[in-house]
Amino acid sequence: MNEKRLITGDPADVLTDEAQIDAMIARESICNNENLIYERPETLTDAIFHYCPGCGHGVTHRLIAEVINELDIQSETIGIAPVGCAVFAYHYFNIDMTEAAHGRATAVATGIKRLLPDKYVFSYQGDGDLAAIGTGETIHTCNRGENILIVFVNNGIYGMTGGQMAPTTLIGMKSTTSPYGRDAATMGYPLRITEMIATLPATYYVTRQAVNTPANVRKAKKAFQKAFEYQKQKKGTCFIEIVSNCPSNWKMTPLQSNKWLEENMLTFYKLGDIKAPGKESAE
Amino acid sequence: MAKVKGDIVVDIEKCKGCELCAQACPQDALELSRQVNSKGYLYIVKIEDNCTGCTNCSLVCPEGVIKVYRKTVDNKEHIATISDVKGDIKVTVAS
Numbered sequence: 001m002n003e004k005r006l007i008t009g010d011p012a013d014v015l016t017d018e019a020q021i022d023a024m025i026a027r028e029s030i031c032n033n034e035n036l037i038y039e040r041p042e043t044l045t046d047a048i049f050h051y052c053p054g055c056g057h058g059v060t061h062r063l064i065a066e067v068i069n070e071l072d073i074q075s076e077t078i079g080i081a082p083v084g085c086a087v088f089a090y091h092y093f094n095i096d097m098t099e100a101a102h103g104r105a106t107a108v109a110t111g112i113k114r115l116l117p118d119k120y121v122f123s124y125q126g127d128g129d130l131a132a133i134g135t136g137e138t139i140h141t142c143n144r145g146e147n148i149l150i151v152f153v154n155n156g157i158y159g160m161t162g163g164q165m166a167p168t169t170l171i172g173m174k175s176t177t178s179p180y181g182r183d184a185a186t187m188g189y190p191l192r193i194t195e196m197i198a199t200l201p202a203t204y205y206v207t208r209q210a211v212n213t214p215a216n217v218r219k220a221k222k223a224f225q226k227a228f229e230y231q232k233q234k235k236g237t238c239f240i241e242i243v244s245n246c247p248s249n250w251k252m253t254p255l256q257s258n259k260w261l262e263e264n265m266l267t268f269y270k271l272g273d274i275k276a277p278g279k280e281s282a283e
Numbered sequence: 284m285a286k287v288k289g290d291i292v293v294d295i296e297k298c299k300g301c302e303l304c305a306q307a308c309p310q311d312a313l314e315l316s317r318q319v320n321s322k323g324y325l326y327i328v329k330i331e332d333n334c335t336g337c338t339n340c341s342l343v344c345p346e347g348v349i350k351v352y353r354k355t356v357d358n359k360e361h362i363a364t365i366s367d368v369k370g371d372i373k374v375t376v377a378s
Contacts, residue, residue, distance in 0.1 A: 030290050030354040038341045038351040049346055053324065054301030058345030214307050214339040247301075254301040 041069040045094045054254020056244030057085060059211040060153055060220075061092055064122070067224040068095060077120040078112055080105040084126035085159040103134025106141035109148045120231055122149040127168040128158045131193045138193070145202025145236040149227045152194070152239065155246040156265060163249030167191040170268055175249070190268065194241040198275040204236035206275040210243040210266060212258045219271075235277075243269045288356045289336020291329055294348040298326035304340035304349060313340060 043065035051057045068077050074095055081089040083102040090097035100108040105123035113121045130138050130152050138150070157175055158164040165175040165182060168190050172181040182190075198206040205227055209220035220242060227238035243265050245257040252260060273279055298320065304327055305313040312331035320326050327349075336353025 030288055030352050031292060032352070035352040035354045036350065037336060037353045038338045038349070040347040040350075044347060048297050048322075051345065053299035053345075054303055055345055058347065059343065062344075062347040211343070214342045217342040254303055255306055258303065258306075 041065045043069045043074050043094050045092055047091050049092060050088055051085065052246075052248045054245065054247045054257065055085075056155065056211045056242060057153060059217060060124075060151065060242050060244070061086075061089065063211070063217065063221045063224055064124070064151065065093060067221065067228055068120075070225075071228055073120050073228070076118070077122070078116070080109045080112070080121070080123040082123070082125040082129040083160075084129045086124055086126060086153065087160065089124050103129050103132070104137055105129065106134065106146070106148070106150060107137045109150075110141055110144070110146045113146055113148050117147075120149075120228060122151060124151045125153070126159065127152070127154045127156065127166045128161075131167045131191055135193070139197070139200075142197045142200050142203050142237045142239065145204075147231060147234050147236060149231055149238045149240065152241045153244050154241055154269065155244040155249075156190075157246050157249045159246050159249055163246075168193075170264060173264075192269065194239065194269075194274055197239050202236055203239060203275060205230050205238040205273075205277070207239070207273045208241040208243065208269060208271050210261070210271055212245065212261050216271070223273075241269070243271070286356050287335050287353060289334035289351065289353045291334060291336075291340060291352070292350040293327050293329075294350075295320050295326040295328075296322070297346050297348040298324065299346060300325040300327065301345060302327070303343045303345065307339040307343045309337060309339065310334060 041062065044062060049058050049061070068074055077095045079089065079093055079095055079097040081087060081097055081099045082105045090099060098108065105125050109121050109123045112119070125134065154168050156166060156168045156170055156173060158166050163175050164177040165187065169175055169178065169182050170190050171184055174181050178187060194206060194208050197203055207223050209223050210216045211220055223240050227240055230238050243261065245261045247254045247257040250257050250260060300315055302315060310331060310333045312329050312334050313327050314330045315325045316328045336351055338351045341349040341351050
C-alpha cells in the first residue's frame with residue numbers, strides 16, 4: 001500500500017477506508033508485467049542522470065540503450081564517452097565503455113574497431129567535442145570510412161563549461177562569450193558539420209534527428225536501429241546528429257527551450273536523412 | 284467495443300519535474316506534484332484516469348522513469364437479438 005501512496009504522491013490521497021483502497025486497486029489493476037509495454041531498458045544502469053531537467057541527452061542515451069537491448073548486442077557493444085556534458089556516459093550505459101581525450105573519441109573508436117572488428121562500436125559526442133576540438137579526428141575518421149557509429153548531440157552551446165559559444169551556435173544567439181549575440185563578421189557562421197561529412201564518399205548513412213517531440217523520438221530511434229544494422233553489414237561510417245536543447249545555458253525552462261528549438265534550431269538544422277542508401281546526397 | 288486502458292508508474296525519486304511528459308500527453312493527465320522528492324525536485328503525478336497507454340510521456344522522458352502499461356479491456360459483449368435483424372431471416376437446416 002505504501003508504494004501506491006507514493007505513486008499518486010498527493011498528501012490528500014492517504015488511504016483511510018476500504019472503499020478507497022478498493023477503488024485504488026481497481027484503478028491500478030492493469031499494472032502488472034503482462035500489460036507492461038514500456039520501461040527503462042536493461043542496458044541503462046539504475047543511476048540517476050546528472051543532466052539538467054529536460055535535457056535531450058537523457059532521451060538520446062535511452063534510445064541507444066533501447067536499440068542495443070532490442071538487437072540483443074549488450075555484450076558486443078563498446079561505447080566511447082566524450083568530454084563535455086556526456087562525460088559520465090559510462091556510468092549510465094550498462095555496456096563496455098571507455099573515456100577518450102577531448103575530441104578524440106572517434107580516434108579511440110577507430111582503434112577499438114580495428115582490433116575488435118566484430119564488436120559494435122559507437123562514439124557519443126557533443127558539439128564542442130566533435131565539431132570544435134575534434135574536427136580533425138571526425139573528418140578523417142569519416143574519410144577513412146571506419147565502420148563505426150558516431151552520435152553527435154548538437155545543442156548549439158558549450159553546456160558543461162557554462163554556456164560559451166560553440167561552432168554550432170546560431171547567428172544572433174547569446175552565450176557567455178557572445179553576450180551581444182553571435183556576429184558573423186567576427187565570429188564566423190554556424191558550422192553544419194553533418195552536411196560537410198555527408199560529402200565524404202566513405203560515409204554511408206548521415207542523418208539529422210531531434211528528440212523534442214514523441215514523433216521525432218520515434219524517428220530518431222529508427223535511425224539508431226538502421227545505423228546498428230548497417231554496422232553489422234560493415235557498410236561504412238554512420239553519423240547521427242541529434243539536435244538537442246540546453247535549458248540551463250539557453251536560460252529557459254525545458255518547455256520554452258523545446259519551443260525555441262523548434263522555431264530556431266530546426267529552421268537552420270533541417271531534420272532528415274542527408275545521406276542514406278537509395279537517396280542522392282545533398283551536396 | 285473494446286476499450287484501451289492505460290496506466291503509468293513514475294519513479295518519483297528519479298523524476299526531475301521537467302514537465303516534457305505533461306506537454307506530450309494528449310489526454311492532459313499529468314501534472315507537477317505539490318511536494319518535492321529527496322533531491323528537491325517537484326515530480327510528475329497522474330491526475331486524470333483517462334490514460335490510454337500511448338507511451339508519449341515515456342518517449343520524451345529524459346530520465347526514462349515512466350513505466351507504461353496498456354490493456355485492451357473488452358466491454359460487455361454485444362449479443363445480437365432478433366430485433367437487430369433488418370429484413371428477412373433465412374434459415375438453412377442441415378439434414
